[in-house]
Amino acid sequence: MDIITVENLQKAFKGRAVLKDITFSVKKGEVFGFLGPNGAGKTTTMRCMLGLLRPDAGEALVFGENMAVSDRLRGRIGVLLEKDGLSDRLTACENLDYYARLYGVSGRDERVREILEFVGLTERKDSLVGTFSTGMRRKLGIGRAILHNPEVLFLDEPSAGLDPEAQRMVRDLIADLSREEEMTVVVNSHNLDEVQRVCSTVAILHDGRIRAFDTVERLRSGGGAEVRIVLSDRSSAERALAVLSAATGVAAVSREGEEVSARLDGADVPTLVRAMAEAGCAIEEVRKDHRSLEEIYLSVVRQAEGSA
Amino acid sequence: MNTILTVARKEAGLIIRSRQLMVSALFVTVIFSGTATIGSGAEGGASIGALIFMVITVTGIFMSYIFSGQVFLREKTEGTIETLLCTPLSLREIWAGKVVGITLPAYLLALAGTGIIVGIASVVDRGIVLPPAPVVLHVLVVVPAFIAVAAGLLGFVQLLLGMRENQIINMAIIFGVIFSFSLSAGLAGEGVVVGWGTEGVLVAVAAALLALVGWATRFLNRERIVTTIP
Numbered sequence: 436m437d438i439i440t441v442e443n444l445q446k447a448f449k450g451r452a453v454l455k456d457i458t459f460s461v462k463k464g465e466v467f468g469f470l471g472p473n474g475a476g477k478t479t480t481m482r483c484m485l486g487l488l489r490p491d492a493g494e495a496l497v498f499g500e501n502m503a504v505s506d507r508l509r510g511r512i513g514v515l516l517e518k519d520g521l522s523d524r525l526t527a528c529e530n531l532d533y534y535a536r537l538y539g540v541s542g543r544d545e546r547v548r549e550i551l552e553f554v555g556l557t558e559r560k561d562s563l564v565g566t567f568s569t570g571m572r573r574k575l576g577i578g579r580a581i582l583h584n585p586e587v588l589f590l591d592e593p594s595a596g597l598d599p600e601a602q603r604m605v606r607d608l609i610a611d612l613s614r615e616e617e618m619t620v621v622v623n624s625h626n627l628d629e630v631q632r633v634c635s636t637v638a639i640l641h642d643g644r645i646r647a648f649d650t651v652e653r654l655r656s657g658g659g660a661e662v663r664i665v666l667s668d669r670s671s672a673e674r675a676l677a678v679l680s681a682a683t684g685v686a687a688v689s690r691e692g693e694e695v696s697a698r699l700d701g702a703d704v705p706t707l708v709r710a711m712a713e714a715g716c717a718i719e720e721v722r723k724d725h726r727s728l729e730e731i732y733l734s735v736v737r738q739a740e741g742s743a
Numbered sequence: 744m745n746t747i748l749t750v751a752r753k754e755a756g757l758i759i760r761s762r763q764l765m766v767s768a769l770f771v772t773v774i775f776s777g778t779a780t781i782g783s784g785a786e787g788g789a790s791i792g793a794l795i796f797m798v799i800t801v802t803g804i805f806m807s808y809i810f811s812g813q814v815f816l817r818e819k820t821e822g823t824i825e826t827l828l829c830t831p832l833s834l835r836e837i838w839a840g841k842v843v844g845i846t847l848p849a850y851l852l853a854l855a856g857t858g859i860i861v862g863i864a865s866v867v868d869r870g871i872v873l874p875p876a877p878v879v880l881h882v883l884v885v886v887p888a889f890i891a892v893a894a895g896l897l898g899f900v901q902l903l904l905g906m907r908e909n910q911i912i913n914m915a916i917i918f919g920v921i922f923s924f925s926l927s928a929g930l931a932g933e934g935v936v937v938g939w940g941t942e943g944v945l946v947a948v949a950a951a952l953l954a955l956v957g958w959a960t961r962f963l964n965r966e967r968i969v970t971t972i973p
Contacts, residue, residue: 448970485829487969503965510831520826524757536749537830 436463438587438619439484443493446479453479455643456493461636464617466609468624468634468651470732475640477623478517481589484621485514497587510538513585515593519576523565527556527575530564531582538583546582554578555604569596577608587619588612594626602629609633631728639732641739647731655725662704663724664695667717675716682707693719746832750840754814755847764813768806768852775802776856780863791864792878795857796937801921802856803886806849807894808917814841815901816909819972824902834963838898845894850887857882877942885942888949893920895956902963905971 439461446454454476461467469477482488483495486502486509494501500508514520521530531547540546551557554574564572573596580588593609594602610633612618624630630637631651639647647654666672675695679688684702688695697707704723711718726734759765779798783790818824818841827837857874864872874882896916901909 482969487825487828487965489964489966506831506833508831509829512829514826514829516822516825516829518822518825520823522753522757522823523821524760525753533749533753534830537746537832539745539831 437461438463438465439467439495439497439621440499441480441484441493441495444480444483444490444495445492446476446483446488446490453643454483454490457640457643457645458493459638459645459648461619461621463619464613465636466613466620466622466634468622468630468637469640470624470627470630470637470728471640472736476643477640478591480640481516481591481621481623485512485589510583511586513580513583513588515573515576515580515589516591517595519572520579521564521572521576524563526561526563527551527567528560530575531579534579534582540583550578550582570598570601573597574601574604577605581612581618584616585618587621589621591623592625593622594624594629602626605629606633627727627729627732637728639735641736644739646735646739651728654731655728660699660726661724662697662699662707663720663722664697664708664711664718665720665722666693666695667719669693671716671718674714675711675718678711678714678716679707682710746836747840747843750832750837751843751847754841754844758810758813758844758848761813764809765848768809768848769855771805771809772802772852772856773859775805776859777863780860791860791872792874792937794864795860795874795878796881797925798860799853799856799882800886800889801925803849803853803890804893804917804920806852807845807890808897808913810845810849811894811897811901812913814845815898816906819901819968820906822972825969825972828965828968834965834968835957835960838895838902838960838963839957841898842891842894845898846887846891849890849894853886853890854882875937877937877939880939880942881937881945885945885949888946888953889920892949892952892956893917895953896920899956899959899963902968903971906973 437460441460442458444454444457445452457476457480469480471477479488480495483490484497484502486504489503497512498508502508502512525533528547528551531550532543535543535547548557551560554577556571556575556578559567559571564575567575573593577590577593580590590609594605597605606629609620609622613620622630622634634651636650637647637654638645664675666675669692672690672693672695676688676690679685679695679697682702684700685697685707686700687698704721708718708721776798779794780791783794818827861872861874893916897913900912900916904912
């Protein structure tokens with residue numbers, strides 16, 4: 436079941452197109468990662484989903500409705516934007532209490548206490564947020580966003596400014612919310628490691644267009660994965676090189692001694708292994724290296740820049 | 744209604760808690776009320792009635808100008824307004840909550856100003872000087888209503904416009920409101936006699952202006968607010 440549906444979304448500011456025909460959907464319980472360089476349109480897309488910006492064309496629906504026209508609907512989502520929404524001049528406890536009242540959270544005091552404990556700020560509950568470090572603010576911001584148990588959580592750079600330990604806490608938190616609460620999470624991030632660890636689906640955005648959109652698993656094992664084949668002797672390696680060079684769905688092939696490497700572009704490994712065996716290659720070892728999300732991201736961005 | 748009061752409580756609390764802001768506001772109130780009373784040589788109820796009529800209304804409106812920057816503009820410059828726009832509150836609820844939040848402390852200062860005028864006049868008169876009944880109505884109804892009108896108008900403009908436009912237009916609005924009020928009082932004649940008729944007209948004008956500003960909030964939209972965040 437799709438919780439978020441974005442179709443043919445277009446948005447321009449002062450004649451400059453920022454979003455050019457964006458289409459994707461997010462299923463219930465999915466952790467969806469939005470990746471892209473600065474200015475790619477990630478925040479604009481999120482703002483359209485949140486009803487903060489009106490699309491010029493297309494639509495961005497959450498729960499099948501436009502957030503801009505339904506105040507009630509916004510009670511079902513949690514949001515942590517670039518600015519955390521916390522007032523410097525209120526204490527941690529007062530900030531949470533304020534939002535708990537706005538969302539009509541029942542058992543307010545208990546819930547505020549729970550959240551403070553959850554984000555590890557119980558001891559600083561009476562300190563002004565203006566005295567907090569970036570990491571503490573971010574943690575409290577996440578606590579504020581989940582205070583009312585939303586069904587969908589929108590996070591814009593959730594781990595920005597956090598130390599490695601706090602980043603891990605955020606990752607674990609997102610994973611827990613998705614697994615245990617079946618919360619749907621949309622994450623805008625530059626942190627490729629974070630996205631790779633927590634997101635089930637990823638869209639890579641560049642210059643207002645989605646350049647890649649798939650599950651992390653499929654992106655990593657799909658086009659561009661590298662296969663290393665160790666052969667028993669040099670002549671086998673040369674035969675394997677010839678077979679792989681002629682095969683369809685292989686982007687590049689190289690040989691170094693008895694080892695042959697092939698970068699795949701659609702070909703599947705069992706078919707290639709069978710072809711090499713039929714050509715009389717003595718195969719000792721086959722190893723498929725998944726590309727990291729960083730490699731995929733960089734290749735997509737470079738490809739997009741090259742075609743621009 | 745609850746959400747409006749929640750926003751109002753937070754905003755009023757933050758204003759009152761801001762020591763520097765409150766000291767400045769109190770200083771302005773004391774100077775306005777004190778110098779006007781001493782300068783006018785006010786003696787007797789009718790005389791301080793005219794003084795309260797003018798000085799306290801202008802003081803209240805001026806306070807709404809000072810506080811609206813803290814409430815509307817600050818939320819925009821700090822970017823926290825964007826998160827508030829993602830809560831289940833309508834734009835009108837957010838606006839109304841903030842207007843009430845400004846009106847409460849501004850009105851408290853206006854009351855303090857009234858106290859200063861009455862106090863000084865009583866000392867000068869060597870006895871307790873009380874303002875006439877229409878002036879009491881003015882302080883209780885007209886002053887808070889005009890403060891709310893000014894706060895509502897300023898808040899509307901501050902949400903709608905970018906920072907540069909706001910710097911110019913806010914000044915124009917506040918001095919426009921004060922000028923219009925002073926001009927009306929001037930046209931009414933030297934030494935305004937504050938009667939039930941004047942107060943009735945002012946209550947009607949304030950109610951009409953409040954309704955007008957409230958109606959104007961329908962022209963606010965989330966995109967306009969988000970795209971004018973600096």
